[in-house]
Amino acid sequence: MTQTIATRDSQVGAAVYTKTALKLYDFWVHGFSNHYLWNCPTEKLHAIYQRHTSNNHLEVGAGTGFFLKQVPFRVLKPRIVLMDLNQNTLEVASKAIQHYQPAGILVDILAENMPNLPAFDSIAFNYVWHCLPSPPARKNIAFRNVARLLKDGGVVFGATLLMQDTPMNPFAKALMKLYNQKGIFGNEADSREALESVLAANFSRYEIRQEGAAALFSAWK
Numbered sequence: 001m002t003q004t005i006a007t008r009d010s011q012v013g014a015a016v017y018t019k020t021a022l023k024l025y026d027f028w029v030h031g032f033s034n035h036y037l038w039n040c041p042t043e044k045l046h047a048i049y050q051r052h053t054s055n056n057h058l059e060v061g062a063g064t065g066f067f068l069k070q071v072p073f074r075v076l077k078p079r080i081v082l083m084d085l086n087q088n089t090l091e092v093a094s095k096a097i098q099h100y101q102p103a104g105i106l107v108d109i110l111a112e113n114m115p116n117l118p119a120f121d122s123i124a125f126n127y128v129w130h131c132l133p134s135p136p137a138r139k140n141i142a143f144r145n146v147a148r149l150l151k152d153g154g155v156v157f158g159a160t161l162l163m164q165d166t167p168m169n170p171f172a173k174a175l176m177k178l179y180n181q182k183g184i185f186g187n188e189a190d191s192r193e194a195l196e197s198v199l200a201a202n203f204s205r206y207e208i209r210q211e212g213a214a215a216l217f218s219a220w221k
């Protein structure tokens with residue numbers, strides 16, 4: 001089931017995910033880039049999904065459904081909602097976990113109004129913040145929206161790539177710069193402090209751990 005909500009001018013960070021690009025995505029991002037460019041082994045991301053994903057889960061930025069496929073849900077029919085600004089990712093991720101019959105909603109996480117949905121126990125927001133248009137202050141609304149969709153005591157988790165004060169090899173640095181120029185990433189001003197400040201503003205407690213260029217975070221409402 002796909003429900004649509006009006007979107008704003010933040011299409012570029014999502015538009016790159018064509019059906020063809022999505023065929024290469026898992027290999028390029030989670031097979032190669034995490035290990036050789038961002039220095040954040042993909043296992044660390046699997047671990048954060050295993051730790052936090054509940055049976056009442058929202059996935060913001062569906063991608064290919066790569067991590068959700070591996071989560072051992074403990075009920076036959078968890079409630080899973082996929083939210084994305086791109087119809088292709090909704091289709092591909094829905095298919096990847098079709099046995100759970102996820103719902104898909106086409107929504108810009110930077111929109112002023114979120115759809116009215118029963119609140120979630122867990123929300124994954126993995127590798128999305130760095131795709132949203134810079135500067136950090138402009139995209140803080142994404143975490144505000146996520147907090148609104150979360151139950152009291154619920155957790156949002158994921159990772160985001162930082163560009164400020166982040167040691168990277170020259171190729172990784174050049175590629176991240178290029179991604180920013182193309183609008184695929186919007187993280188040129190993103191720092192651990194900026195992430196910390198938006199989490200502190202929207203959640204009662206949070207944890208951040210840096211692995212290479214990635215900041216892994218968990219935050220509770």
Ligand SMILES: C[S@@+](CC[C@H](N)C(=O)[O-])C[C@H]1O[C@@H](n2cnc3c(N)ncnc32)[C@H](O)[C@@H]1O
Binds near residue numbers: 013014125131
């Ligand atoms: C780098 S991919 C991450 C996918 C997945 N979470 C993962 O970790 O593999 C970014 C995802 O966020 C989505 N996205 C980008 N901008 C968005 C926005 N403004 N609102 C909702 N989704 C967005 C993209 O379409 C894409 O599915």
